[in-house]
Amino acid sequence: MKILNAAQIRALDAYTIQNEGISSFQLMERAARALIRWICERYDNRQKFIVFCGKGNNGGDGLAIARILSQKGYSVEVFVVEYSETASVDFQKNRTLLEEFLSVKVIKQKEDIPPLPTQVLLLDALLGTGLSRPISAGILAEAIKALNTSPAQVISVDIASGLYCDAPNEPTDLIVRPDHTVSFQMPKLAFMMPQNAPFVGDWQVVDIGLSPEFIQKEPTQYYFTDATAAQLLNRHRQKFSHKGTFGHALMLAGSYGKMGAAILAGKACLRSGVGLLTVHTPRCGYEIMQITLPEAMTSVDLHEQCMTTLPALEPYSSLGVGPGLGKDPQTVRALETLSRQSAIPMVWDADALNILSEYPDLLKNLPEKTILTPHPKEFQRLAGASKNDFERLALARDFAQSHQLVLCLKGAHSAVILPDGMVHFNATGNAGMATGGSGDVLTGILTSLLAQGFLPEDAARFGVYQHGLAGDRAAAARCEVSMIASDIVEYLGW
Numbered sequence: 001m002k003i004l005n006a007a008q009i010r011a012l013d014a015y016t017i018q019n020e021g022i023s024s025f026q027l028m029e030r031a032a033r034a035l036i037r038w039i040c041e042r043y044d045n046r047q048k049f050i051v052f053c054g055k056g057n058n059g060g061d062g063l064a065i066a067r068i069l070s071q072k073g074y075s076v077e078v079f080v081v082e083y084s085e086t087a088s089v090d091f092q093k094n095r096t097l098l099e100e101f102l103s104v105k106v107i108k109q110k111e112d113i114p115p116l117p118t119q120v121l122l123l124d125a126l127l128g129t130g131l132s133r134p135i136s137a138g139i140l141a142e143a144i145k146a147l148n149t150s151p152a153q154v155i156s157v158d159i160a161s162g163l164y165c166d167a168p169n170e171p172t173d174l175i176v177r178p179d180h181t182v183s184f185q186m187p188k189l190a191f192m193m194p195q196n197a198p199f200v201g202d203w204q205v206v207d208i209g210l211s212p213e214f215i216q217k218e219p220t221q222y223y224f225t226d227a228t229a230a231q232l233l234n235r236h237r238q239k240f241s242h243k244g245t246f247g248h249a250l251m252l253a254g255s256y257g258k259m260g261a262a263i264l265a266g267k268a269c270l271r272s273g274v275g276l277l278t279v280h281t282p283r284c285g286y287e288i289m290q291i292t293l294p295e296a297m298t299s300v301d302l303h304e305q306c307m308t309t310l311p312a313l314e315p316y317s318s319l320g321v322g323p324g325l326g327k328d329p330q331t332v333r334a335l336e337t338l339s340r341q342s343a344i345p346m347v348w349d350a351d352a353l354n355i356l357s358e359y360p361d362l363l364k365n366l367p368e369k370t371i372l373t374p375h376p377k378e379f380q381r382l383a384g385a386s387k388n389d390f391e392r393l394a395l396a397r398d399f400a401q402s403h404q405l406v407l408c409l410k411g412a413h414s415a416v417i418l419p420d421g422m423v424h425f426n427a428t429g430n431a432g433m434a435t436g437g438s439g440d441v442l443t444g445i446l447t448s449l450l451a452q453g454f455l456p457e458d459a460a461r462f463g464v465y466q467h468g469l470a471g472d473r474a475a476a477a478r479c480e481v482s483m484i485a486s487d488i489v490e491y492l493g494w
C-alpha cells in the first residue's frame with residue numbers, strides 16, 4: 001500500500017470526484033459511512049457520542065457522522081468549535097442537513113465546552129489533513145485540552161486534530177491524544193513515527209474507494225507492507241524441490257556467555273525454510289550448538305571464546321553475522337576481512353553493526369545491498385543523532401542511498417529502506433517483541449531468505465513482515481508480557 005502526503009491526498013480526492021462524476025459532498029458521505037461501519041461493528045446504539053467539529057471538511061465528516069449515527073438511533077450531541085468565520089462548502093451543506101433534526105451547539109469560549117464524562121465516546125473531527133499551522137492557543141486549543149483531560153475514550157476522524165500528516169510537530173504543539181484513529185483510505189506517514197504514538201493511539205484504515213488508478217500512478221517514497229503486499233513476495237515450494245534448492249546459510253554468531261543469540265538466529269534461520277545451515281562459533285559453543293540445534297552443522301573457530309577466523313565462504317549462498325558476536329579485536333579483524341572478501345548476500349546485525357560504527361572503513365567495503373538491521377540506538381551509533389523521527393528517517397534514507405545498502409530500521413513499524421531511498425514500513429509486530437533476542441530471530445529469518453535466493457530488497461520486506469506476524473501469533477497464543485524471543489521462532493511459518 002502506498003502512503004501519500006497531504007497534498008497528494010487532496011489531489012487524489014479531487015481526481016476521484018472528477019473521474020467518478022460524483023460531488024465532493026457525496027465523497028464526504030462515503031467517508032462518513034465507512035467510519036460509521038467501523039463504529040457499528042464495535043458499539044451498539046446504547047453508546048452515547050459527543051462529536052467535536054471544526055469548520056473544514058474534517059468537521060464536515062463529523063457532522064455527516066453525527067447525522068447517520070442519530071438516524072441509527074444512537075444518542076449524539078454535536079458541538080462546532082468556532083475558531084474561524086469561514087467554513088467549507090460541504091461543512092455548510094452538512095450543517096444545514098443535520099439541523100433539520102438535531103440542534104448543533106457552538107463553542108466560542110472555554111465556558112461553552114460541556115462536561116465530558118467517562119461513559120460517552122468523543123469523536124474528534126476538529127481538523128484533519130488540512131492542518132496548515134500548529135495549534136497553540138485560542139478556542140481550538142481549549143477544545144483539545146478538554147478532549148485530552150476527559151476520562152472518556154476519544155476517536156479521531158482521519159487524523160488527530162493538530163497532528164501534521166507528513167511533517168514533525170513541535171513538542172509545544174497542542175494535539176489530540178486519541179485512543180483510536182480511524183483514517184481514510186491509507187495510513188498517514190505521521191502514524192509510522194514513534195514520537196507520534198500518543199497522538200495516534202490504535203489506528204485503522206477504512207476504505208472510501210478513492211481512485212486506484214490515481215494511487216497507482218502517483219509517485220511516492222513511502223509504502224506500507226501489509227498482508228497483500230507481503231503475499232506478493234511469497235514463494236511456493238515446488239513438488240520436486242530438495243534441500244539444495246533452498247540454499248546453504250552460514251551464521252557467524254555467539255561468543256562466551258552469548259551463545260543464546262546464535263541459537264535463536266540459527267533456529268529462526270531453519271524455521272524460515274533454508275536448505276542447510278552452518279553456524280560458525282568459538283570453541284566454547286560447539287557442544288551447545290550440537291545439542292540444542294541438531295539440524296544445524298557447526299563450524300568451530302580456533303579461539304575458545306570469540307570468533308577470530310572466517311571459514312571458507314565458497315559453499316554458502318548467504319551469510320548472517322553479528323548476534324552475540326562480541327567486539328574482540330580479533331573478531332574486528334575477521335570482520336574486516338569479511339567486509340572485503342565476501343561476495344555472497346549478507347545480513348549484518350548487533351555487534352557486527354557496533355563494529356561498523358567503530359570502524360567506518362568496513363562500511364565502505366561492504367558489498368552493495370548488504371542488509372543492515374539496526375535498532376534506533378545502533379543506527380545512532382552508525383549514522384549520528386537526529387532531532388526527531390522525521391529527521392532520523394531522512395538520515396536513514398541518505399545512509400542507505402549513499403552506501404547502497406538495505407537498511408531495516410527496527411522498532412514498531414520497522415522501516416525497510418532500500419538503496420534507491422524507497423521506504424517500506426511494516427504492518428506487523430507488537431510490544432511483546434521488545435524482549436532480548438527478538439532481533440537475533442530477525443537476522444536468522446533474513447539470512448534464510450537470502451540463502452533461498454530472495455533479492456535483498458524482498459528478503460528484508462518479507463522477512464520483517466513474517467517476523468512481526470510470528471510475534472503477533474505468539475502474543476495471541478500467550479500475551480505480550482510473557483512472550484520471549486523463542487516464542488517468535490515457534491510461530492514462524494507462511
Ligand SMILES: NC(=O)C1=CN([C@@H]2O[C@H](COP(=O)(O)OP(=O)(O)OC[C@H]3O[C@@H](n4cnc5c(N)ncnc54)[C@H](OP(=O)(O)O)[C@@H]3O)[C@@H](O)[C@H]2O)[C@@H](O)CC1
Binds near residue numbers: 140
Ligand atoms: N482527502 C479525502 O480523500 C477526503 C477527505 N475528507 C476529509 O477532509 C479532511 C480535510 O479537509 P480540509 O482540507 O478541509 O481540512 P481540515 O483539516 O478539515 O480543515 C482545514 C481548515 O482548517 C483551517 N486550519 C488549518 N490549521 C489550522 C489551525 N492550526 N488553526 C486554525 N485553523 C486551521 C484551514 O485554514 P487555512 O489553512 O485555509 O487558513 C482550513 O480552513 C480530511 O482530513 C478528511 O477528514 C473526507 O471528507 C472525504 C475524503
Ligand SMILES: Nc1ncnc2c1ncn2[C@@H]1O[C@H](COP(=O)(O)OP(=O)(O)O)[C@@H](O)[C@H]1O
Binds near residue numbers: 412
Ligand atoms: N513495540 C514493538 N512493536 C513491534 N515490534 C517491536 C517492538 N519492539 C521491538 N520490536 C521488534 O523486535 C525486534 C527487536 O530487535 P533488537 O532490538 O535488535 O533486539 P535484540 O537485540 O534483543 O535481539 C525488532 O525486529 C523490532 O522491530
Ligand SMILES: [K+]
Binds near residue numbers: 124
Ligand atoms: K480529526
